[in-house]
Amino acid sequence: MTTTVLPVVDITDAACCTPLTTEAIDAERAQDLAQKLKALADPTRLRLVSIVAASEGEEACVCDLIEPVGLSQPTVSHHLRILMEAGFLTRSKRGTWAYYKLVPGALGQLSQLLDVTSSR
């Protein structure tokens, strides 16, 4: 079994500090946050994340994702790659199958960045 993690965006450092609403963010952090939001700002990718999150162990096989979203296999792979590069999913290959798993805390961290009041 091979575990592939593409750390294009490291969730642990970038845009990890003050939320949007307390003080104006600079251009660099805005760019960073926008990149993550863009990865989620697609109906298909939202559904993929949602299905994975609702699955056993917050993990799902590609073969189980294609039919629910109703798109071609290459398109689904493409979306999964974007979600992985944005730091929301990781991929682990077991035999012929590829399993995508939610990165713990990734959504929560983004959530907290959007607003402070919701975290209290």
Add this chain to the structure above:
Amino acid sequence: MTTTVLPVVDITDAACCTPLTTEAIDAERAQDLAQKLKALADPTRLRLVSIVAASEGEEACVCDLIEPVGLSQPTVSHHLRILMEAGFLTRSKRGTWAYYKLVPGALGQLSQLLDVTSSR
């Protein structure tokens, strides 16, 4: 003074229920959520929201927003319109000036939709 509210997306009803991670969302809700996320998924718009949020009364004049983001006035107006149509800002015109104000709870609601754990 004229207050303009474009309720293209009503924040109070659409996508208001279960967060992403508890159970798989349907195509309609995904479409709805994606529309809001897309409105925020731009560096310039994030900065605009952030500046407005950090201003007195969570409100700022267009004339005070152009210089910080460093883009042309029409472009800034365009972004503000998108943020308004997505339900994040409202516009009130006082004299020649247009003031954009944060919609209370709009960011918080989106934030909670992304993840449950951050709201506990």
Add this chain to the structure above:
DNA sequence: CGAAGATATTGATGGATGTCAATATGCGCA
């Protein structure tokens, strides 16, 4: 009324993006 200033709208343009068909890659099994 007419000029000046603030904001919105329109039109054009280059670049990003979602999608699929075709193809490649890699694994398991006979």
Add this chain to the structure above:
DNA sequence: TGCGCATATTGACATCCATCAATATCTTCG
């Protein structure tokens, strides 16, 4: 070794999007 299956990559294409210049609209003030 070779076939079949699951997934990834490539290439092409249509559409969307961010941006600006030019222009329109609206308000205030002389």
